[in-house]
Amino acid sequence: MYKLRLLKTTFYLKDILIKMIIYQNHEIVIADKPSGISVQAGEKAGVPFLTLLEEKTGKLFPVHRLDRETSGLLLAARTSSAASFYSKLFAGGRVEKYYCAVCRGKFNSKSGEITEAVTVHGQEKTAHTSYRVRREFSRYTLLDLTLHTGRMHQIRVHLFQRGHPVIGDRQYGDFKLNREIKERYHISHLMLYARRLVIKEKKIDITLPMPAHFENFLSIFNVK
Template structure:
């Protein structure tokens, strides 16, 4: 179970795309998509906020972890919900994430590493990545006087639970703020010295073919304030 995150949010959520059948929001870090028995401390949910804001029923067509921010897509009726979920299941939706990870990553790479579900089922999982920037900061978290970090673009071809978190940990470049897959020393430093209590993973883009119009839709979400603060602190500058 992830530790609770203090969520500074108003009664509304930022809408970044809307048409007659779909709406997308820029989900803040720390906000659950919907009510969950494993997070009994939560009282506010993206589904609830958007439903109240639009005054109508909404259907989340995919999921983001509680600590992950960025593009979250909803359908406005059951037929569109089924159509979009089908696209996600078939892997035709292109997803792009940005993450700040420990260490200097390679310029680019591919992670082809199967993941095991809680019931023991093994699922194929594939992620490609590109390094956007690297930085070295005077953070002493171990025997060295400084720490290295990379800003990476992650492109998951599959959609397994905690895939990006597990894949980055698998190649020894865990996402900063990730529990339980991350680096305890780094996470402790960021929490105690930098007062950061989230995870530095942001869903930047979703791209898909609209089931009704058949037009290509590209939705982008700006960084949330905490991710941006860490970018500035580490002097990262993302490439367009």
């Protein structure tokens, strides 16, 4: 299904695929997933990110997921047994997951907890996100976020519930503001990325630098 597109895509990406791999050992691969690429087949059109990575790593097994438009750290396993082990770590809250986002408006407090339930496939699920304001500028806020649970679209839904949707969010966002930013600044990426993964029992602690689309947006306001 993906063979022709994969050949075309990897022709252009083969020189940068290796740079996307941030860490690897005999059990896992941790890579920097770009915005706009689905993790697995079946989400949307296009070659899945894991399929691209397999050109360099061999067979990979999914452990957790990132939304198509979210960039950042993604962990995949090399074997089914490793996938089972690391999936249990994620499900058991033994992996620390940190994100960064730019959202609309300013918060009343510089840090806090969001614990509203989110709806997943028609069912309400408990969810917990911590946030800390890193910078405020103009009409936007740069946030550091900690994901304590891993519900679908959790950060995007939680910030939407608080009236501070993520910039560039096409599902829960401020569509008028997104259109204005695209027309004025030529920026349309979702301003959310998975910046850090910590697995203490495996002595893994990886942090990504800010991606280019974040730097481009923030540079407009001279924010570093």
